[in-house]
Amino acid sequence: MSTGSADKDADMLSDTNNRHRLALDRLPPEVTHTFSNPSKRIHSGDDFSYFLSSTAYRDLTVWLLQLNRSMFPTKTTDGRLDTCSLTSPPTYSANIDNLRSMLGTLASLIEQAPPSTGPRRFGNVAFRDWHRLAESEADALIQKHLASSIRAFTGEDPSHLTALIDELKAYLMGSFGSAQRLDYGTGHELSFIAFLGCAWKLGAFVDGEERSIVIGVVQPYLELIRRLILTYTLEPAGSHGVWGLDDHSFIPYIFGSAQFGPTIEPNDYSKPVPTEGSLRTAPSPAAVANKTRTLDYKDDNMYFSAIQFIYDVKKGPFWEHSPILYDISGIKDGWAKINKGMLKMYAAEVLGKFPVVQHFPFGSLFRWEADPHAGAADGAKSMHAQQQPAAVASKFVPVPGSGVGTAAPWTNSQPAQRGMIPQMENSTGVPSTRAPWASSGGGRGRMQAPSANGVPATAAPWAKRDMPK
Template identity: 35%
Template sequence: MAQTIQSTLPTKRIVSKAHLDAWLDSPTHADVVRFVEQLNQSVVGVKLTDTVEESQAVSALVSVLDQVEQIYHDTPPVDNGKSRFGNPAFRDFYDKVAARAPELHARIPGLDSAYVNELCVYFCESWGNRTRVDYGSGMELNFICWLLCLQKLGVISEEDSKAIVIKVFWKYMRIARLLQSGYWLEPAGSHGAQGLDDYHFAVFIFGSAQLRDHKYLRPKCIHDNEILDEFAKDYMYLSYVRYINSIKTASLRWHSPMLDDISGVRQWAKVNDGMLKMYRAEVLAKLPVAQHFLFGALLPYPDAPELEAHHEESDVHVDSHGHLHVRGESEFSSCCGIAIPSGFAAAQAAKEAAGGAGGLRSVGDQAGVRRIPFD
């Protein structure tokens, strides 16, 4: 099908509650959910250290990400004074990636050149927002959409799913960490309103899938530093919890309350099922996140002409940051548009403060996080 449609540059289309509802009922939404579930199922019981066969296309994608990592190393942060917010060198990094994106895509075997410009939009937006110098779950979603588009074009297949998660997605996560820590990227949008992490969500989906049928490790093991140290190399969920602990001085309960709550669940299968449900509800179905979803030829917006000029002013308002909010969703109204310093910057400030006291409440106010049952 992808070969018979004309490529278009992806754009934002969701500007009201009615648009959001149309998106949730659309084939594109179903495709995204199905793709995430496909990737999730492919890594059940698979370790990061397992030998995973790579197709030529998967190897090419890893090579593309290697080039992005090299661009980061070639673009060091600049002296930003005592600012604890995003480093302006990130914009130089973004521009370099954007300039090289067409050439990088030309290295991917089997890719129709007619779709390169469309794919480049998802690819570039995967690394963060150039204007705000921030990063959030919407950027992670752009990377997933980039992969989905490649599958729609036949570049990668469903049989590649295991390698896509273990090799490609995990490589992406490691680069994202470099950008967040090196450029002090601010948490975007909800500032970790899901209570998992300041920046990411999908890593906990795929990470819990890896552990889904584990005979010995239980969700409560995230509180055991010895287990985290031993098994972080094998499981991305444990690796990322260990990583969070390394940059936050407060307890997990303080800065990642949902992760702390989930640790009380008895089975990883329930955690994994809950993560998938939570992703659909808290990322794909929330206007402050979904408003940034990009629709093109490969991921089309539903054909609904009557919605083109539809705005529900009584239900939706726009903040000073240009973000849309549904009235009543208070968990977003108090933080979106307010500059929140990077947790890495806060951690650095804590280290520099001689005799600094107490834990670090680094990003956002988690007091109003809505609990989502996993049992």
């Protein structure tokens, strides 16, 4: 074969591989872009249905899957195993170091807003002081730590600079909880993922830097959030209580399960990530129910780090205060099976829930516009969409008649979005308050744990299963 022919074949393979790569589009810096202050658009069930077929929804799912893939172990060109560990991070770029520094500055503000010692029923009101301090610093922090990306799109125009910073600030400040309600939940966590997505769109990160983003920025963000929760006793926002996955967070379970998944080829995007199996050296999922084993892995793995936080704040048996995570810990098909299920659950329980996404703001980077790739939806509107306020006349984008919501996990309707990315197809007909993937074949989760006196523990009515003898 001639050298020219070999080069042509290599280029063709590269082009094919790139077409399969799922990645968030960047803004072209040579094209003038008009930034805008993000605003609330989801007011009704119809608005919620429109969101599910919007470009913002697709961008959020693409970005999450892009980050998720980066956390799987890989094999280097010389055959060595490249695992993903929090204690052995990759080399950070200047922009990632800048964002880490920004989070450090925000964490230091806690010292200036000590918890109130007065009587209170719920969260500590001093959180409002911290939030006020963070908001007053946010403009300068964004301009300082994302300076090069900002200049590329605003030049010397002060109005463009203000508009861009306002857009980024909406997502950044939306990621630290509600100063009004003194709570924090997965909607705030989603806002931080969106903030990083905005930075990606502005060219702050290069291809192949996704793992560094998760380890170097997302994990420190989660650590800051846990510190805020402990310092100001922030309430869970929109929690399912004991029948939720976690009171406050979701993404560490996605990225942490990917860390223990089977190896993938780092530059082969023609294949989806594995949906079964584990890294050979990974612990059993059952290890999360053991406090000692959790301590062994909490510093290396995001999943175990999140589990350790639960142990820090909750008392009693793990199966009692965290029955969903306990159920998942019995899965036999490996960490990739858990990762697949977590993505589906995220689509159903975070992106697919009106109470979670109703406060998400839309601007020029995560746009309130119909996704041209989303097909007509099947089935009826989701239960959540039907139960929300009816749409009222407004200046907002009209809702297409064909859009429908994501089916509530406890109904029998099938996922409504034809245009949904396969890995994020949300749920099945199985109640999402029990891991839906933990009940089939080798993926079966644990049985319901009995109470200490031998009487079966109280279970949600949909969680019927055989009790251990």
